[in-house]
Amino acid sequence: MLPDSLTKLVEQLQKLPGIGAKSAQRLAFHILKTPREDADRLCESIRDVKERVTYCTVCNNITDADPCVYCASHSRDPRLICVVEDPQNVSVVEKTREFRGVYHVLMGVLSPLQGVGPDDLKIAGLLQRVGGGKVDEVILATSPTVEGEATALYLARLLKPLGVRVTRIAMGIPVGSDLEYADEVTMTRAMQGRSDF
Amino acid sequence: MLPDSLTKLVEQLQKLPGIGAKSAQRLAFHILKTPREDADRLCESIRDVKERVTYCTVCNNITDADPCVYCASHSRDPRLICVVEDPQNVSVVEKTREFRGVYHVLMGVLSPLQGVGPDDLKIAGLLQRVGGGKVDEVILATSPTVEGEATALYLARLLKPLGVRVTRIAMGIPVGSDLEYADEVTMTRAMQGRSDF
Numbered sequence: 001m002l003p004d005s006l007t008k009l010v011e012q013l014q015k016l017p018g019i020g021a022k023s024a025q026r027l028a029f030h031i032l033k034t035p036r037e038d039a040d041r042l043c044e045s046i047r048d049v050k051e052r053v054t055y056c057t058v059c060n061n062i063t064d065a066d067p068c069v070y071c072a073s074h075s076r077d078p079r080l081i082c083v084v085e086d087p088q089n090v091s092v093v094e095k096t097r098e099f100r101g102v103y104h105v106l107m108g109v110l111s112p113l114q115g116v117g118p119d120d121l122k123i124a125g126l127l128q129r130v131g132g133g134k135v136d137e138v139i140l141a142t143s144p145t146v147e148g149e150a151t152a153l154y155l156a157r158l159l160k161p162l163g164v165r166v167t168r169i170a171m172g173i174p175v176g177s178d179l180e181y182a183d184e185v186t187m188t189r190a191m192q193g194r195s196d197f
Numbered sequence: 198m199l200p201d202s203l204t205k206l207v208e209q210l211q212k213l214p215g216i217g218a219k220s221a222q223r224l225a226f227h228i229l230k231t232p233r234e235d236a237d238r239l240c241e242s243i244r245d246v247k248e249r250v251t252y253c254t255v256c257n258n259i260t261d262a263d264p265c266v267y268c269a270s271h272s273r274d275p276r277l278i279c280v281v282e283d284p285q286n287v288s289v290v291e292k293t294r295e296f297r298g299v300y301h302v303l304m305g306v307l308s309p310l311q312g313v314g315p316d317d318l319k320i321a322g323l324l325q326r327v328g329g330g331k332v333d334e335v336i337l338a339t340s341p342t343v344e345g346e347a348t349a350l351y352l353a354r355l356l357k358p359l360g361v362r363v364t365r366i367a368m369g370i371p372v373g374s375d376l377e378y379a380d381e382v383t384m385t386r387a388m389q390g391r392s393d394f
Contacts, residue, residue, distance in 0.1 A: 005261065031213075039244070045205045049200075
């Protein structure tokens, strides 16, 4: 029988993604042992995030200031838009240090099974940005999942009539991984997407 | 570039055990998306744990009230003490629903490499409880690790002269696991500890 307050903390922690019953208990015991100031700092950080972080009115990325650093930057090319599912994905593209355009965050993917339709995503804003005629290319960087693919297809159909170049990120074998572990669908895409040496 | 407050939350979350950079980011984004009340409840739980949970003055188990439920219970046998490393381990023994005795939490194990000596553990209290002559058996339920074994051996040498029965939990193949995955030391202990059918 754990103390009530500890049981409650375990319950709260279990609501976090990827935290099961055992991890939650381990985390709770860690918090119990940790110095008071550390626990306070964690709480403060949680509160700060809820209070300070908002969404960019241009691209829907998370930000402290509106518009976000990418939309406000003069060194980024506003004629090149990379469309991603979630704010997390912006970091993934940024880590390449290759992309110098701007972003558009959809805030999800089309998923009929989960009741997510086109009206639930930030598609209208994207069409508006592209429709202004100031965009050359839209890179569809949704995940190569069933939902991500469907979303990319749906967007491509809406965007192409606007006279913009629409591209899709490449699918293939992850760099550094062994062919042995590649599934047949990925391998097929890798073959189809082959390029000349 | 993540918003500052989000970066700080990621840093705080990374201090938790078993939470790496990627998990911390995923948790932070989850907290960002979660309703405000849920985030507040998590913070409250953290605060409550730090404020309310104390240690039982008899057995050192974590508790809301002193002495703890096990030490205060009339249905538990105070003549049988199970010695464990940490408060977490009390839950593990309790889950068996077999043990009807009481506990003694050492608050660690002997570990010369990490500078943990006998004086850093709650050994004096255990000797006092046993020395009173009101204890029949002490079950040493420290983990079968190098440190746990050393601690059990050390305690056994101190306890036996007090005229009490000192026992050690069995080591062997975990129930439900395949022999194929058993290491040789465990297998040796499983053979040595064999019992008649």
